[in-house]
Amino acid sequence: MRKLLACLAVLMTAFLTPAQAAEPNGAPDALVRDVTNEVLAIVRQDKAIQGGDTRKVLQLVDEKVLPHFNFRRMTMLAVGRDWRSASPDQQQALTDAFRTLLVRTYSNALxxxxxxxxxxxxxxxxxxxxxxxxxxxxxxxxxxxxxxxYMLEKGNDGWKVFDVIVAGVSLVTNYRGTFAQEIRTGGVDGLIRSLQEKNRALESGKAGA
Incomplete structure (x- = not known):
């Protein structure tokens, strides 16, 4: 998991600037290529990010990354068949917690x-x-x-990422086994609590990527 998340830190840079936001119907490979090249140049010059300023990166990711990812679909795929048994409130709580986990982890790794x-x-x-x-x-x-x-799906508001495959390993599939085990142990609410606890640990700096 550590290696997977460290590699995914690079992919997050592909969605950190608003330049492509005005072109929701552009080609998906152009979206990835153009924004990646632009942002990597910025990251190379940003001494604060290189110095470990995770709060600055977190703010940047929160503002610029989220519009390009379909976190609800990612969460649904990661939870698998148990998603259907979750209530709407539980589904929203799962999506919020999973999104926060990914953003915080990637921000630290970036x-x-x-x-x-x-x-x-x-x-x-x-x-x-x-x-x-x-x-x-x-x-x-x-x-x-x-x-x-990058697995992208086109909707009314353009192309959005719903899965990432690193060295042949799917992000959502990688989490699915862990999520299923958490649900077997403590139900959907148990998974929500586990994700929230991981987020608090990441926020306080007590958990490694």
Whole structure:
């Protein structure tokens, strides 16, 4: 999990600026490529982020990342079949807690960004497709390249990410086993409490990524 989240810190930079927000119907690979290149240049020059200012990154992620992710769909996929048995209030609580967990974790990990570069793969997409996979590869000195694929779905408000696949491992699938175990132990409310506890630990700096 630690390796997965550290790698995902790079992908979060792909959605940190508002430049693409005005083009909700643009191509999904262009969204990823153009914003990634722009933001990585900014992060390389931001001494506060490089110095570990997670609060600054958290604010940036909260303002600029959230509009490009469908956290409700991500949570639904991560919870799996137990989602249907959750009440609307529980579903909302799960979505809020899972969103906070991802944002806080990625914000902490983003401060570790240094010299990674992104290789963008050709997009395979038919004109009528509303769900696509944008493939990228993260290259970093002294390490093997890591594949990071973005699963995006097009809705009325443009393309949004609903899953990320790192080195062949799906984010939502990776969480699904843990969530299922939490629900078996304490029900849906138990999972909500567990997520909230993790968020409090991250906020206080007591939990590692």
């Amino acid at each position: 401060t570790q960004y240094r010299d990674q570069t992104i290789d963008f793969k050709p997009l395979r997409m038919a004109p009528a497709d509303t769900s696509v996979q944008v493939r990228t590869e993260v290259r970093q000195p002294g390490a093997q390249p890591i594949g990071i694929d």
